[in-house]
Amino acid sequence: xxxxxxxxxxxxxxxxxxxxxxxxxxxxxxxxxxxxxxxxxxxxxxxxxxxxxxxxxxxxxxxxxxxxxxxxxxxxxxxxxxxxxxxxxxxxxxxxxxxxxxxxxxxxxxxxxxxxxxxxxxxxxxxxxxxxxxxxxxxxxxxxxxxxxxxxxxxxxxxxxxxxxxxxxxxxxxxxxxxxxxxxxxxxxxxxxxxxxxxxxxxxxxxxxxxxxxxxxxxxxxxxxxxxxxxxxxxxxxxxxxxxxxxxxxxxxxxxxxxxxxxxxxxxxxxxxxxxxxxxxxxxxxxxxxxxxxxxxxxxxxxxxxxxxxxxxxxxxxxxxxxxxxxxxxxxxxxxxxxxxxxxxxxxxxxxxxxxxxxxxxxxxxxxxxxxxxxxxxxxxxxxxxxxxxxxxxxxxxxxxxxxxxxxxxxxxxxxxxxxxxxxxxxxxxxxxxxxxxxxxxxxxxxxxxxxxxxxxxxxxxxxxxxxxxxxxxxxxxxxxxxxxxxxxxxxxxxxxxxxxxxxxxxxxxxxxxxxxxxxxxxxxxxxxxxxxxxx
Numbered sequence: 001x002x003x004x005x006x007x008x009x010x011x012x013x014x015x016x017x018x019x020x021x022x023x024x025x026x027x028x029x030x031x032x033x034x035x036x037x038x039x040x041x042x043x044x045x046x047x048x049x050x051x052x053x054x055x056x057x058x059x060x061x062x063x064x065x066x067x068x069x070x071x072x073x074x075x076x077x078x079x080x081x082x083x084x085x086x087x088x089x090x091x092x093x094x095x096x097x098x099x100x101x102x103x104x105x106x107x108x109x110x111x112x113x114x115x116x117x118x119x120x121x122x123x124x125x126x127x128x129x130x131x132x133x134x135x136x137x138x139x140x141x142x143x144x145x146x147x148x149x150x151x152x153x154x155x156x157x158x159x160x161x162x163x164x165x166x167x168x169x170x171x172x173x174x175x176x177x178x179x180x181x182x183x184x185x186x187x188x189x190x191x192x193x194x195x196x197x198x199x200x201x202x203x204x205x206x207x208x209x210x211x212x213x214x215x216x217x218x219x220x221x222x223x224x225x226x227x228x229x230x231x232x233x234x235x236x237x238x239x240x241x242x243x244x245x246x247x248x249x250x251x252x253x254x255x256x257x258x259x260x261x262x263x264x265x266x267x268x269x270x271x272x273x274x275x276x277x278x279x280x281x282x283x284x285x286x287x288x289x290x291x292x293x294x295x296x297x298x299x300x301x302x303x304x305x306x307x308x309x310x311x312x313x314x315x316x317x318x319x320x321x322x323x324x325x326x327x328x329x330x331x332x333x334x335x336x337x338x339x340x341x342x343x344x345x346x347x348x349x350x351x352x353x354x355x356x357x358x359x360x361x362x363x364x365x366x367x368x369x370x371x372x373x374x375x376x377x378x379x380x381x382x383x384x385x386x387x388x389x390x391x392x393x394x395x396x397x398x399x400x401x402x403x404x405x406x407x408x409x410x411x412x413x414x415x416x417x418x419x420x421x422x423x424x425x426x427x428x429x430x431x432x433x434x435x436x437x438x439x440x441x442x443x444x445x446x447x448x449x450x451x452x453x454x455x456x457x458x459x460x461x462x463x464x465x466x467x468x469x470x471x472x473x474x475x476x477x478x479x480x481x482x483x484x485x486x487x488x489x490x491x492x493x494x495x496x497x498x499x500x501x502x503x504x505x506x507x508x509x510x511x512x513x514x515x516x517x518x519x520x521x522x523x524x525x526x527x528x529x530x531x532x533x534x535x536x
Contacts, residue, residue: 016097016114061086064093064113065179066172085396088383091179091186094120096129112167115145118178123186137181140174147171180386180396187384192294194306194400197285198425205288207421207447208412210352213240213247214283214377215447216470217348219440221275223472230269232262235349245354245371251347254376274344277432277439282341284423284443285310286378290405291413291420299381299404304338305330312429332397339398348377352408357416366416373408421446426497437490440471442499449500449529457530461506465521480517491525502528 058078062069067082095116118141119130130141147168197203217238220227228238235252251272252258285307286300293300308330309315315330352373360366382402411417427442444467449460464487468475475483494500506524509516 016095058083058086061090061092064117065089065091066167066175085176085385088385088396088398089176089179089183090123091182092122093118093175093179093182094122096120112148112151115148117148118144118175121179121182123183126186128182128185133181133185137178137185140178140181144171144174144178147174176396177386184384184386187382192301194301194303195289195294196306196310197288197292198310201425202422203288203425204291204420205284205423205446206290206409206412206419208409208417208419209240209242209244209354210247210350210408210412211287212242212447213238213249214348214350215280215443216240216472217249218275218280218283219277219472221272222277222279223474225272227472228272230265232265233260234265235260236265236269236272242354245352247354248351250349250351252349253347254349271344271347274340276341277436278337279341279344280443281311281428281432281439282307282338283345285428286342286345286403287405288423289403290409295402297404299402301400301402302342303400304335305399307338308334310425310428335397335399339401342380342401342403345378346376346380349375350377350406350408356411359416371411375408376406377408378406379404424497424499426499435490435493437473437486438493438497440473441467441490442494444471445494445500445527445529449527457528459526459528461524461526463521464523464525467525468521475517475521477517480520481511483517484511484520498530500527501530 059069062078062082065086067079067085069078069082095114096119097114097116121128130138148171151167151171217228217240220238228236230236235250237251238249240247240249251268258264286302289300289302295301313330313334350373352371354371355368356371358367358369380401380403383398384400385396385398412419423446424442427439427446430436430439430442432439448462468487491500491503495502504526506526509519509523511520513519
């Protein structure tokens with residue numbers, strides 16, 4: 001850091017920053033907000049940002065968290081995983097020290113930070129002190145201090161920016177966890193607590209055609225992706241058509257420099273094939289939050305722990321014996337899976353072309369207009385992560401996300417085009433593997449049953465073949481009786497769980513006759529849904 005760089009810093013009395021082998025009188029950098037998406041290993045800079053300043057900012061953040069960073073010949077070399085880590089946890093750890101105000105730099109001739117490292121920190125433009133944090137975090141900093149003091153002395157004659165200290169993994173993990181503690185404190189000041197969105201086992205979620213398209217595309221992707229289209233010169237896409245219009249679902253990163261060739265489209269196709277019924281569970285629950293966002297700007301915080309609880313997944317317990325046990329949260333694998341689904345969902349782009357209603361003045365018949373739109377389904381704007389120092393996996397774990405819906409949603413949340421349906425909590429709780437039929441059929445009746453009856457209850461008819469096609473449930477051609485039995489078991493389970501109240505065939509088939517399955521698929525069924533009380 002040169003003298004010009006020091007001019008970016010305002011004196012903050014008693015707070016010092018460790019850079020390489022020296023400590024500097026410190027204040028808050030002006031952070032550049034936005035997504036950082038560099039090529040592997042070499043840092044690039046957003047437009048209209050001084051590269052030297054930006055590179056210094058990134059390297060200071062990395063080094064303060066004991067993450068690898070080397071600047072040489074105008075380049076900043078880092079690990080991609082570390083860059084993603086500081087995007088999720090943009091904290092600069094600093095030290096509270098007593099030196100005269102007019103002193104700007106102290107050369108320590110040691111590759112390690114001072115013992116007070118982590119007694120102060122900044123997150124964006126906000127400064128914090130260790131006393132702001134929990135007692136557990138304060139104790140963590142004390143342990144860091146003791147471990148730094150116990151390190152063998154590695155004196156160097158001249159401070160050198162290329163000296164990179166070798167630290168025990170436990171110390172590195174503790175320093176990075178302390179950074180997480182600061183960021184957790186920073187975000188907790190301004191984010192709400194996890195919300196239980198369900199009332200009497202149900203909540204409202206979206207039911208508009210574009211949302212149905214997204215759900216249908218994921219159903220199909222999870223069932224061999226027979227309706228998705230893969231080409232070498234275009235992102236994988238899925239077309240969804242209804243009488244009112246159409247929606248095209250594409251899977252791509254959306255970067256301006258994104259190119260489509262055999263290599264990139266193969267990679268995107270592999271991502272599409274990772275979608276599952278659990279991906280739709282996350283999307284359905286998330287969109288229930290979009291209807292009542294936690295933030296005034298329309299974004300909402302989505303917590304893995306609350307979602308997993310809504311799904312009925314039990315928390316793990318720990319203890320020395322079977323008598324003294326304590327709840328220890330959800331399994332890391334379950335929490336990580338939520339983040340994986342959100343990463344997939346963020347790459348969904350939607351193109352809408354359909355007719356919607358125009359607002360009416362109450363005197364004339366409501367007019368229709370054509371609504372077209374192209375954009376992301378949703379955008380993740382912030383992430384909260386944590387590190388488990390006592391588990392087998394010390395990697396950073398995302399536990400909450402601030403998410404903004406794409407602007408396509410706005411017309412469908414306001415009159416006269418507001419389209420919502422009742423999502424039953426039981427639908428989320430069905431096992432995505434053992435109860436796939438119950439899960440998908442319950443979603444169908446959420447969209448078309450409860451929406452068609454407008455929550456007032458009623459009776460409607462459906463063709464079995466079209467019903468199964470809509471939710472991408474296939475017929476076992478070698479054992480069609482198994483398919484019929486599985487369908488009937490699922491429908492009866494929906495009755496038992498009060499998602500529908502009754503169902504029956506309109507007619508019958510003789511399963512002893514050759515080709516009976518075609519006749520069965522052509523049958524109509526009648527479904528009765530009882531009135532649903534309006535959710536508050």
